[in-house]
Amino acid sequence: MKRVALSGNYAVAYAVKMADVDVIAAYPITPQTPIVEKLSEFVADGLLDAEYINVESEHSALSACIGSSLTGARTFTATSSQGLAYMHEVLFMASSLRTSIVMANVNRALSHPLNIWNDHSDAMAERDVGWIQFWVNSVQEAFDATIQAFKIAEEVLLPVMINLDGFILSHINEVLILPDEELVREFIPSKPLFNRLSPKLAYTIGVVGPPEYYYEMRYQIIDAIERSRKNINEVNREFGELFGRTYGNISTYMMEDADYALITMGAVSSTAKIVVDSLRKEGEKVGLISIRCFRPFPKNDIIEVFEDVKSIGVLDRALTPGGIGHPLFTEIVTTLYDSSKIIPVQSFVGGLGGRDITIDDFKQMYKIIKDVGLSGRRKPCIYIGLRE
Amino acid sequence: MFKTIKDLPRDEYLAPGHRLCAGCTVGTAVRQILKASGGNVVVVTATSCLEVSTSYFPQTAWRVPWIHLGFENSAAVAAGIESALKALRKKGKSNEDFHVMVISGDGGTFDIGIQALSGALERGHDLLYICYDNEAYMNTGIQRSSATPYAAATTTSPPGARSIGQRTHKKDLVGIAIAHGIPYAATACPSYPIDLMNKVRKGLDVEGPSLLHVLTPCTTGWRFDPSLGIEIGRLAVLTGLWPLYEVDRGVTRLTVQVPKREPVRKYLELQGRFKHISENEINKIQEIADKNAEKFGLGPIKE
Numbered sequence: 001m002k003r004v005a006l007s008g009n010y011a012v013a014y015a016v017k018m019a020d021v022d023v024i025a026a027y028p029i030t031p032q033t034p035i036v037e038k039l040s041e042f043v044a045d046g047l048l049d050a051e052y053i054n055v056e057s058e059h060s061a062l063s064a065c066i067g068s069s070l071t072g073a074r075t076f077t078a079t080s081s082q083g084l085a086y087m088h089e090v091l092f093m094a095s096s097l098r099t100s101i102v103m104a105n106v107n108r109a110l111s112h113p114l115n116i117w118n119d120h121s122d123a124m125a126e127r128d129v130g131w132i133q134f135w136v137n138s139v140q141e142a143f144d145a146t147i148q149a150f151k152i153a154e155e156v157l158l159p160v161m162i163n164l165d166g167f168i169l170s171h172i173n174e175v176l177i178l179p180d181e182e183l184v185r186e187f188i189p190s191k192p193l194f195n196r197l198s199p200k201l202a203y204t205i206g207v208v209g210p211p212e213y214y215y216e217m218r219y220q221i222i223d224a225i226e227r228s229r230k231n232i233n234e235v236n237r238e239f240g241e242l243f244g245r246t247y248g249n250i251s252t253y254m255m256e257d258a259d260y261a262l263i264t265m266g267a268v269s270s271t272a273k274i275v276v277d278s279l280r281k282e283g284e285k286v287g288l289i290s291i292r293c294f295r296p297f298p299k300n301d302i303i304e305v306f307e308d309v310k311s312i313g314v315l316d317r318a319l320t321p322g323g324i325g326h327p328l329f330t331e332i333v334t335t336l337y338d339s340s341k342i343i344p345v346q347s348f349v350g351g352l353g354g355r356d357i358t359i360d361d362f363k364q365m366y367k368i369i370k371d372v373g374l375s376g377r378r379k380p381c382i383y384i385g386l387r388e
Numbered sequence: 389m390f391k392t393i394k395d396l397p398r399d400e401y402l403a404p405g406h407r408l409c410a411g412c413t414v415g416t417a418v419r420q421i422l423k424a425s426g427g428n429v430v431v432v433t434a435t436s437c438l439e440v441s442t443s444y445f446p447q448t449a450w451r452v453p454w455i456h457l458g459f460e461n462s463a464a465v466a467a468g469i470e471s472a473l474k475a476l477r478k479k480g481k482s483n484e485d486f487h488v489m490v491i492s493g494d495g496g497t498f499d500i501g502i503q504a505l506s507g508a509l510e511r512g513h514d515l516l517y518i519c520y521d522n523e524a525y526m527n528t529g530i531q532r533s534s535a536t537p538y539a540a541a542t543t544t545s546p547p548g549a550r551s552i553g554q555r556t557h558k559k560d561l562v563g564i565a566i567a568h569g570i571p572y573a574a575t576a577c578p579s580y581p582i583d584l585m586n587k588v589r590k591g592l593d594v595e596g597p598s599l600l601h602v603l604t605p606c607t608t609g610w611r612f613d614p615s616l617g618i619e620i621g622r623l624a625v626l627t628g629l630w631p632l633y634e635v636d637r638g639v640t641r642l643t644v645q646v647p648k649r650e651p652v653r654k655y656l657e658l659q660g661r662f663k664h665i666s667e668n669e670i671n672k673i674q675e676i677a678d679k680n681a682e683k684f685g686l687g688p689i690k691e
Contacts, residue, residue: 022472022475022476022479022481023468023471023472023475025467025468025471049475049478049479050475051471051472051474051475053467053468053471053511054511055464055467055507055511056503056504056506056507056510057503057504057507059460059461059464059504060461060463060464060467060503060504060507061464063457063458063461063464063465063468063504064464064465064467064468064471065468066457066465066468067432067455067457067464067465067466067467067468067469067472068468068469068471068472069468069472070455070469071430071468071469071472071473071476072472072476072481072482073471073472073475073476075468075472089458090457090458090461093457093458097457190479190481191481192476192481192482195482195484197430197453197455197469198453198484198486199427199428199429199430199452199453199484199486200484201453202450202451202452202453202454203453203454204443204448204450204453204454205453205454205455205456206443206455206456206457207443207444207445207448207456208439208440208443208444208445209445210444210445213445213446217445
């Protein structure tokens with residue numbers, strides 16, 4: 001174990017190396033590229049014994065990963081933005097064929113206009129593809145989530161996507177605890193996975209599913225991802241025992257007695273925490289919730305912490321044009337529908353295409369959340385920092 | 389090497405009862421391909437006639453491991469399988485040893501899949517890519533592809549007052565493959581099973597990527613009697629429109645000589661897709677055959 005300063009991208013690369021992956025298939029795209037550059041170096045230097053496939057596109061990257069995972073190899077890829085969008089149809093195939101692929105998605109805006117900076121549009125557009133989705137808040141979490149992802153993916157036979165914010169996490173150095181490789185190996189032993197493409201078995205995979213069967217086949221994804229909740233919690237507990245750090249499906253800050261809560265995802269929560277601290281000093285009972293596990297969505301965890309809250313704000317960093325609400329807002333409102341309480345929820349959008357969300361922006365959001373709580377009436381979605 | 393039909397293995401790896409059209413030559417070709425493979429193979433197929441006709445759940449015609457993902461990515465899937473096997477063997481995690489083979493159609497190869505194919509060939513994966521070519525999107529109902537020959541009628545290249553049918557010429561797939569510097573590429577046709585099967589063997593045995601371009605006449609799309617598939621394939625070869633050759637480590641060699649060529653008219657007049665064409669188009673198609681004859685050393689036209 002050692003303490004080192006690493007970027008979020010390099011933290012993921014180190015986790016993948018320590019997981020002793022067998023196959024990497026990846027295509028460069030900003031801001032993900034340093035992950036696959038580092039992995040290429042590990043392979044070139046003989047520090048990681050893996051086949052590195054320099055594919056000609058993200059579509060082929062994920063296609064190759066599916067072939068590899070079904071052959072029983074521990075398989076990794078990484079992408080961002082347009083790359084993830086280009087993978088779209090293959091994402092469905094990766095989950096429905098029950099692969100154990102782990103992918104880092106370094107969140108970036110989608111075109112047009114072309115924008116390499118951070119928001120959550122890319123992963124939110126892939127909500128419904130049947131992948132487990134983690135969102136991390138720090139470099140340490142990026143490392144830990146990657147290690148956990150392999151174990152979860154291989155147990156539940158579903159692919160896992162780890163989302164980390166482009167540049168904000170991917171390119172920023174933070175100090176993290178890098179465990180010994182032996183400890184990681186103890187947690188996820190380097191073993192061959194189930195080879196479903198063996199001449200010994202002669203399975204037919206990727207069949208035509210006619211109407212009499214398609215429905216049941218698709219339902220298996222619902223069943224698998226629902227059951228994965230148990231594995232996610234158990235893997236997290238085991239991880240804690242071995243490494244001394246655990247993460248919930250959500251992380252909360254000052255929520256024990258909070259009247260007003262803001263819900264965020266990703267690295268922006270660290271700015272929000274600073275604002276919570278300063279507002280608390282002013283006597284405001286504010287708190288923060290950050291969603292770590294977006295799929296499967298941690299409904300029960302969220303309902304629990306909402307027990308005594310007067311109003312809630314949801315910060316989306318992606319859009320659902322023409323929808324009732326933006327993606328995270330919709331999930332939260334739907335969650336509350338199943339709770340016994342009626343709590344007003346204010347929708348915010350901010351930080352699109354790398355636009356900063358400042359301390360003042362968060363202060364404004366908390367002020368609005370409080371007003372909504374006092375009046376009991378929410379406003380239409382507020383686009384924070386949008387120039388008129 | 390298979391010398392006569394008596395040398396052919398009796399094992400069948402494509403089960404009868406698949407849903408390909410009566411008279412379809414793709415089933416014949418795949419049966420020959422799998423016999424030549426000896427069965428120790430993982431097959432990847434793009435979305436295609438072959439795919440939908442052999443994997444209709446809960447039935448399967450495949451007696452070898454088989455996977456289908458999408459339309460455009462069969463070469464990438466095969467690359468992933470090959471790399472996984474390589475990694476697992478190298479790391480002592482597996483002692484399995486099998487060949488990886490793609491069998492995809494012309495749409496999935498010439499058009500939507502050419503990027504993934506180019507990538508896989510360029511990277512040098514040890515796999516055999518077989519394109520079965522029925523010269524249009526037959527699975528979706530006979531739309532033109534970039535493998536459709538000049539003047540052929542399809543539902544998206546219909547002849548009309550301002551159209552002679554397909555106005556472009558077929559891509560040179562073997563040429564494209566060879567341009568990647570791969571060790572082996574060849575043409576084949578199930579009308580010549582010994583030739584086809586020996587080429588499958590060569591493609592599998594060579595180290596690195598190899599490609600086989602197989603002409604599979606389509607009774608439905610080319611509009612000929614279902615009994616004529618093998619005959620039409622033979623005429624494609626005998627006219628010089630489908631020369632059977634291979635490019636083995638840079639050396640191009642005709643594998644089936646045609647001492648006396650049939651005129652292309654004989655091939656064209658059996659097919660409904662060429663029914664509309666005039667003497668002018670027939671002459672142009674004859675020129676294609678004549679050029680092939682010159683390039684590959686085929687004999688003169690029969691008097």
